[in-house]
Amino acid sequence: MSRQEARLTSGAPVRRPRDRKAQLARAAAELFGRRGYHAVGVNDIAAAAGVTGPALYRHFQNKQDVLGYVLLTGVDKLTVRVCTAVEGVENDPERGLRPLLEAAAEVSIEERALTALWRWQGRHLHAGDQKEIRRRVGALLAQWLKGLRALRPELDDGAADVICFAALSVFGSVGDHHATLPTPEFTRLLARLGETVVRTPLPTEQAPTVWRTRAPAPTRREELLTAATRLFRDRGFHAVSMEDIGAAAGIAGPSIYRHFTSKSDILLAASRRMADRLRLGLDNSLATATNAEDALRRLVRSYVDTVLRSDDLIAVYTAELVNLPERDGKELRVLQREYVTEWVRLLREVRPGMSDPAARVVVHAALTIVNDLPRTGRVNGRATLAAELAALAAAVLVAD
Structure with missing residues (x-):
């Protein structure tokens, strides 16, 4: 019999831990991160925290409420940690920049x-929690921008947004991979990558247009695939039905099954297409390069072009593989790792003193900048975005 059970049977009062709500939030965060939001139930969270399901409802109304608390609390922690450092940049931009970047790196x-x-499960929040997080993050972002403008007064508002969001992507990239380093080294590396972004000159001209022949009219299958990937990106795989996909494509529900056997079949087709596009860009970059650095720069331009043509696909490919059948998901995760490993190999040829874990941190920072900014409303309409993405990613990879 447990101690708690003994107290219950003896009639003695049971003392609840004062931090029970925080304990439940920590358990939920770990489960959401490991399994995904939809695969976790209220009872799973309660069991992980060592309480019963009904006990959880004393603190939270439902699973969405738990997620909102976890993320809002996290935003508040970030704000407290970097607020003083942000003020330091405003007062003395040159001396204040590194403490700010190190504080952001430590928190990340x-x-x-x-x-x-936050990066992959935030869309499951209540609308009210989403709005509140955007408000709090927006207030912090305004301070960041104020400090950045003091450091680089030549930037116009749009260019300052690009630099600011790219730097945030560097710190956010740690949520996209499992590579690790001793904490002091990890902190210094992320801060240095953030500073590289902040100081990178942005191109003022558009990237050269990539010539393409006119695409044929989409088939019904293509229309369904396009509609589905957009819905998966916006709502998440589990929140989309086959009927939703058919309606978005203007196709009656039963007709979908002439092209795809299931929703998972659509997700698999989208993921394989993205994997094929990335592999083609990699092969072309390696085949035409003169050395490792040239290959890396070509690969950056290829990746930027592929993402800008496939922003829905890349979002699904990076976030939804967990929802595929185990065999298919495993196959595609292997392809993802192999693709990143080629970037790491090239980077270590260019910078032979860099360890494998450090190279992976750098590569993921560059990839995350390219992945994030086309999905950021304040910058994704810029005519110079392709050139800016290529410049920022290349700077992160090859700058001293």
Whole structure:
């Protein structure tokens, strides 16, 4: 018999831990990060925290409420940690920049699971919690921008947004991978990558247009695939039905099954297409390069072009593989790892003193910048975005 059970049977009062709500939130964050939001139930969270399901409802109304608490608390932690450092940049931009970047790096590493949770599970929040998080993050972002403008007064508002969001992507990238380093080294590396972004000159001209022949009219299958990937990106795989996909494509529900056997079949087709596009870009970059650095720069431009043509696909490919059948998901995760490993190999040829874990941190920072900014409303309409993405990613990879 447990101690708690003994107290219950003896009639003695049971003392609840004062931090029970925080304990439940920590358990939920770990489960959401490991299994995904939809695979976790209220009873799973309660069991992980060592309480019963009904006990959880004393603190939270439902699973969405738990997620909102976890993420809002995380945003508040970030704000407290970097607020003083942001003020330092405003007062003395040159001397204040590194403490700010190191503070942001420390929080990102310490709250790595929370960073991943926000990046990939935030869309499951209540609308009210989403709005409140945007408000709090927006207030902090305004301070960041004020400090950045003091450091680089030549930037116009749009360019300052690009630099600011790219730097945030560097810190957010730790939620996209499992590579790790000793904490002091990890912090210094992330801060240095953030500073590289902040100081990178942005191109003022558009990237050269990539010539393409006119695409044929989409088939019904293509229309369904396009509609589905957009819905998966916006709502998440589990929140989309086959009827939703058919309606978005203007196709009656039963007709979908002439092209795809299930929703998972659509997800698999989208993921394989993205994997094929990335592999083609990799092969072309390696085949035409003169050396490792040239290959890396070509690969950056190829990746930027592929993401800008496939922003829905890349979002699904990076976030939804967990929802595939085990065999298919495993196959595609292997392809993802192999693709990143080629970037790491090239980077270590260019910078032979860099360890494998450090190279992986750098590569993921560059990839995350390219993945994030086309999905950021304040910058994704810029005519120069392709050139800016290529410049920022290349700077992160090859700058000293």
